[in-house]
Amino acid sequence: MKALVIGFGHVGQKIAEIVIDKKSYPGLVSLDLSITGIFTKTRGALTDPSGINIPDAIRQIREEGHFSRNNPQYTDHPLQQAIQNLDYDLLLELSTLSIANKGEPAISYIKEALKRGKHVVTANKGPVAFAYHDLMMLARKHCVQFLFESTVMDGTPVFNLTGYTLKGATITGISGILNSTTNYILSRMEEGGSFQEALACAQKEGFAEANPEHDIEGWDSAAKIASLANVLMHAKITPHDVDREGISHITPDMVKQSIKSKHCIKLMCRAWRENNQAYAKVKPEEIPTNDPFSTAKGSGACLRIETDLMSPILIMQDSPTVKDTAYGVLNDILTIQQNMC
Amino acid sequence: MKALVIGFGHVGQKIAEIVIDKKSYPGLVSLDLSITGIFTKTRGALTDPSGINIPDAIRQIREEGHFSRNNPQYTDHPLQQAIQNLDYDLLLELSTLSIANKGEPAISYIKEALKRGKHVVTANKGPVAFAYHDLMMLARKHCVQFLFESTVMDGTPVFNLTGYTLKGATITGISGILNSTTNYILSRMEEGGSFQEALACAQKEGFAEANPEHDIEGWDSAAKIASLANVLMHAKITPHDVDREGISHITPDMVKQSIKSKHCIKLMCRAWRENNQAYAKVKPEEIPTNDPFSTAKGSGACLRIETDLMSPILIMQDSPTVKDTAYGVLNDILTIQQNMC
Numbered sequence: 001m002k003a004l005v006i007g008f009g010h011v012g013q014k015i016a017e018i019v020i021d022k023k024s025y026p027g028l029v030s031l032d033l034s035i036t037g038i039f040t041k042t043r044g045a046l047t048d049p050s051g052i053n054i055p056d057a058i059r060q061i062r063e064e065g066h067f068s069r070n071n072p073q074y075t076d077h078p079l080q081q082a083i084q085n086l087d088y089d090l091l092l093e094l095s096t097l098s099i100a101n102k103g104e105p106a107i108s109y110i111k112e113a114l115k116r117g118k119h120v121v122t123a124n125k126g127p128v129a130f131a132y133h134d135l136m137m138l139a140r141k142h143c144v145q146f147l148f149e150s151t152v153m154d155g156t157p158v159f160n161l162t163g164y165t166l167k168g169a170t171i172t173g174i175s176g177i178l179n180s181t182t183n184y185i186l187s188r189m190e191e192g193g194s195f196q197e198a199l200a201c202a203q204k205e206g207f208a209e210a211n212p213e214h215d216i217e218g219w220d221s222a223a224k225i226a227s228l229a230n231v232l233m234h235a236k237i238t239p240h241d242v243d244r245e246g247i248s249h250i251t252p253d254m255v256k257q258s259i260k261s262k263h264c265i266k267l268m269c270r271a272w273r274e275n276n277q278a279y280a281k282v283k284p285e286e287i288p289t290n291d292p293f294s295t296a297k298g299s300g301a302c303l304r305i306e307t308d309l310m311s312p313i314l315i316m317q318d319s320p321t322v323k324d325t326a327y328g329v330l331n332d333i334l335t336i337q338q339n340m341c
Numbered sequence: 342m343k344a345l346v347i348g349f350g351h352v353g354q355k356i357a358e359i360v361i362d363k364k365s366y367p368g369l370v371s372l373d374l375s376i377t378g379i380f381t382k383t384r385g386a387l388t389d390p391s392g393i394n395i396p397d398a399i400r401q402i403r404e405e406g407h408f409s410r411n412n413p414q415y416t417d418h419p420l421q422q423a424i425q426n427l428d429y430d431l432l433l434e435l436s437t438l439s440i441a442n443k444g445e446p447a448i449s450y451i452k453e454a455l456k457r458g459k460h461v462v463t464a465n466k467g468p469v470a471f472a473y474h475d476l477m478m479l480a481r482k483h484c485v486q487f488l489f490e491s492t493v494m495d496g497t498p499v500f501n502l503t504g505y506t507l508k509g510a511t512i513t514g515i516s517g518i519l520n521s522t523t524n525y526i527l528s529r530m531e532e533g534g535s536f537q538e539a540l541a542c543a544q545k546e547g548f549a550e551a552n553p554e555h556d557i558e559g560w561d562s563a564a565k566i567a568s569l570a571n572v573l574m575h576a577k578i579t580p581h582d583v584d585r586e587g588i589s590h591i592t593p594d595m596v597k598q599s600i601k602s603k604h605c606i607k608l609m610c611r612a613w614r615e616n617n618q619a620y621a622k623v624k625p626e627e628i629p630t631n632d633p634f635s636t637a638k639g640s641g642a643c644l645r646i647e648t649d650l651m652s653p654i655l656i657m658q659d660s661p662t663v664k665d666t667a668y669g670v671l672n673d674i675l676t677i678q679q680n681m682c
Contacts, residue, residue: 018650027649027650028509028650155651156654157506157654161498161502164505165505168366168369168668168672168675169366169668170367290638292633292636292657295631295633295635295636309359309366309496309664309671310496310661311659311660311665313657313658314657314658314659315657316633316654316656316657317652317655318654319652320651320652323652327650330509330650331506331508331510334508334509338508
């Protein structure tokens, strides 16, 4: 399968590394992926119908900060035209969420690819949070797949869990801890220290962006719970419809009080139905220490799923890294590959 | 689909109840299941090619303790012959695990059905723990499916989780709390009281059998970890190969000491590979209270899965009931139905 890749940050580079080292992973032996284009916003673009030289591309980005103009695969082809004209089977959309632009320009790129009958895998939660139903309709119309497993909880199966393994069950409620930056900050505050100190630690250790507002004000969580509600509970909401409260007002005293009463503070995401309408919220809550949610420390995440046919189930991930996100994308690529056979 | 059912205890009755009430579950609207035979070990048998009268069958079992000889659907047809001669599409094998008989007679019944080209769903862990590879080979040879999702963690997806949602990943280790009776007993002991008192409670509340040796000596756990190792890690082991220790020697003092050091005692099941060989054990272990395993209280269960492509994931169930097991079986039936279309 020929892939056109948008975005070549940590996730894109890790996917490329796994692909060139696939012999180290027995389960990837049948993975058939050739990267024929890589387009970045500010670091240049490469194309080659016979496959990009991946080690060179990674080295240039890491050493020079951008693709080298001397690279024979370098191109000035604009991305929009590349999506419309180049020869590829699969668009890998790996850019980051833009709340301000309501998921654009990723949504438009994905639409262009789907309209050309190309499969799409995205690691960007914007398109799922803002335009899930439109994109799925377009994918169905053109008989291609639009997949996004890694957008919530990285490689941990969430959308596939419900799509493939809970046959016949109707999802009645979802709750979870879905943002690693805020969970890391709250975990640090349990060990003592202010919100600002914990945030500085998170930034130092690479968990938080230089501008962390997006995470700490709950926008990332809101995009994730909106995505889950849209996909799993047939909701039609965007992150703006989520009743949202961040964690910047949490004081060391609140954390201390919470620990004293055998609780801990977690930024909880919840979605539910009431009178045939879906609702979602993101709020800090006090969680008892004997609840599994309380054991999601640091960058861990977890999700509880309630259905009409069984007791709630909970899926959890331990300290994910960028490899987990890369795996989520590869899992989707394998799904497309299997369905093509 | 016409189903021949072996066993009509709590799980069989609950499946039958859900099937006749399927309009209450929106996701079951397409379930196409007609029960054309029910065979029990000591409570009689019913057959009818146009479908058993389920409400009557359930009422007779509950009120009279067995099927009524006056029931026009009553039969003296021996089970073995029924499996070989009756008209059905699917064998539902719902009898209970026999360690002493190494999974028999269930394994033989399943073999007979597979050889006739009938699909098989079992809720009995014996066949998976003792004969998984033989049964799968037979199913493949006859182009039918052999499914068993409910044998470990009831309706919580475990085999489907790994089969459908972890594409490309190789499972390198499994650990979990898989037996509800022992977990209930250990949880009760944390609240005070001896092993014997906790066991009596478990029996009173219906978690433990009158003869609980099977659970407390770790045989049920051993059968489950052997099944998981066989299916998910290509092991070829039986419960007899599992290094097994039960919980009957756990004293209130051991539990108290464990709590004092911020731990709790759990009967852990583990499977791993070493020098290309699979190993499994079942042992009581001290688990730190900040580990998700420690939050599986009462009849809850959970499983941690390690792979080569991402951080460990953990799936957990809250207080399952017999409905969860019934759902696991229905999930398998829906899988077969979908693959037939």
